[in-house]
Amino acid sequence: APGRAQVFAAVVDTFLEKLVTAGSYQRFANCYRSFYKLQPEMTRSIYDQLVSQLQTSIKEEIQEVKDEGNLDMLFNSLDKIVEEAKDHKEPAWRPSGIPEEDVRSAMVPYLLKHRSYLRKVLKEKEEENRKVAESVLAGRERIAELQQLIQARKLAWQ
Amino acid sequence: FDELIVETATKRKQWPKKILMHAIQTMKAEQE
Amino acid sequence: SVNPMAYEAQFFGFTPQTCMLRIYTAFQDYLFEMMLVVERVILKKLDGFPGxxxxxxxxxxxxxxxxxxxxxxxxxxxxxMEEVLLQLVLNIPENVILPEDKVHEQYPYTKEQFQALQEEIQQLQQQYRAEASAGQALQAELEEQKAVRAELEKILQWFDGLDNICREHGTSNFKESFAFLTQNCKKLQAVLKDVEKKSK
Incomplete structure (x- = not known):
């Protein structure tokens, strides 16, 4: 299918064509009948200039609007976006009109990333603590042992 | 009315990114 | 009812209607201007025909x-033309979503889901903080244990030192030697008594 830029150009050309067809030379000569009778060639040349000048001005205006709005680039990029969505049949999401709601989803991917980061560091911390806890328990046992040893030695001496 | 529409649409396009930037900075700071 | 075409405005940066209005007024101005020029040219030509x-x-x-x-x-x-352009060119089909909004298709979170996610993150943060302080407490105890163990080992070494002294002086088993010593003392005391008695 033709892209948006082609359709846009074709539609404007058609508009111009039909406008010129509607404002035909017959119609023009008919309106300026008295002048036409006096100067038919002049009338023709004035009409031709009118048509070509009108077409030039309108084409220039369209080009200016396209340049100002960067329309060609936008049309092509929109064509691509539409092409990508061609398998998506149901109506797509649209802004709800409630900014807080709409911004929420934009946050979600980052919150999910944050959540998995927190899960990871928590797991690491728990693992680390588990190891340290083991050595604390071992340390406590060792101390208890030492205290018993000392107790035994003390008793022996006593 | 037209300006309002364009202004609203522009905010819809740009502000989530801006808000995200702050949110990401906050999360990064928290992680650090 | 006016369709504000806000989604199109989000993409194009202007409303399609404005764009069309801009083109319409420009075209119309040209038409009017050209007609005035035509009229001026004809009037000028007519000046050449005074009669x-x-x-x-x-x-x-x-x-x-x-x-x-x-x-x-x-x-x-x-x-x-406007009808065709607004339908075919300057519009975003309803099944199309703009790139900046794709996130809404991937993460269609309801308010409740979002809150749940936020709560979960807060909970994870609290858990992490608890783990972190528990970790500090454990580290602190480890440090403390190190000192205590050093002390206790010092005491044990002291006892070892004591035993070594005994061993160095020939009393391998302190208890026996102590008992032996005590007996000896007792014997000595008995002998002493005996001597004292005899000497009286």
Whole structure:
């Protein structure tokens, strides 16, 4: 299918064509009948200039609007976006009109990333603590042992 | 009315990114 | 009811209607300007025919007649063009989502889901903080244990030192030697007593 830029150009050309067809030379000569009778060639040349000048001005205006709005680039990029969505049949999401709601989803991917980061560091911390806890328990046992040893030695001496 | 529409649409396009930037900075700071 | 075409405005940066209005007014201005130029040219040409009976008023009437006709067709053609452009070119089909909004398709979170996610993150943060302080407490105890163990080992070494002294002086088993010593003392005391008695 033709892209948006082609359709846009074709539609404007058609508009111009039909406008010129509607404002035909017959119609023009008919309106300026008295002048036409006096100067038919002049009338023709004035009409031709009118048509070509009108077409030039309108084409220039369209080009200016396209340049100002960067329309060609936008049309092509929109064509691509539409092409990508061609398998998506149901109506797509649209802004709800409630900014807080709409911004929420934009946050979600980052919150999910944050959540998995927190899960990871928590797991690491728990693992680390588990190891340290083991050595604390071992340390406590060792101390208890030492205290018993000392107790035994003390008793022996006593 | 037209300006309002364009202004609203522009905010819809740009502000989530801006808000995200702050949110990401906050999360990064928290992680650090 | 006006369709604000806000989604299109989000993409194009202007509302399609404004774009069309801008084109319409420009075209219309050209048409009017051109007709004035045509009229001026004709009037100028007529100056070259002093004897001719065509008055400027007549020319003006002709201009208005042609312009009216053109304007009428212009409006009809333009509204056709506008309809086509707004439908086929300057519009975003309803099944299409803009790149910046794709996130809404991937993460259609309800308010409740979002809150749940936030709560979960807060909970994870609290858990992490608890783990972190538990970790600090454990580290602190480890440090403390190190000191205590050093102390206890010092005491044990002291006892070892004691035993070593005994061993160095030939008393390997302190207890026996102590008992032996005590017996000896007792014997000595008995002998002493004996001697004292004899000496009296």
């Amino acid at each position: 001719c009976k065509i008055s400027p008023c007549q020319i003006r009437k002709s201009t208005e007649k042609f312009l009216l006709f053109m304007k009428d067709h212009f409006d009809k053609l333009f509204s056709k």
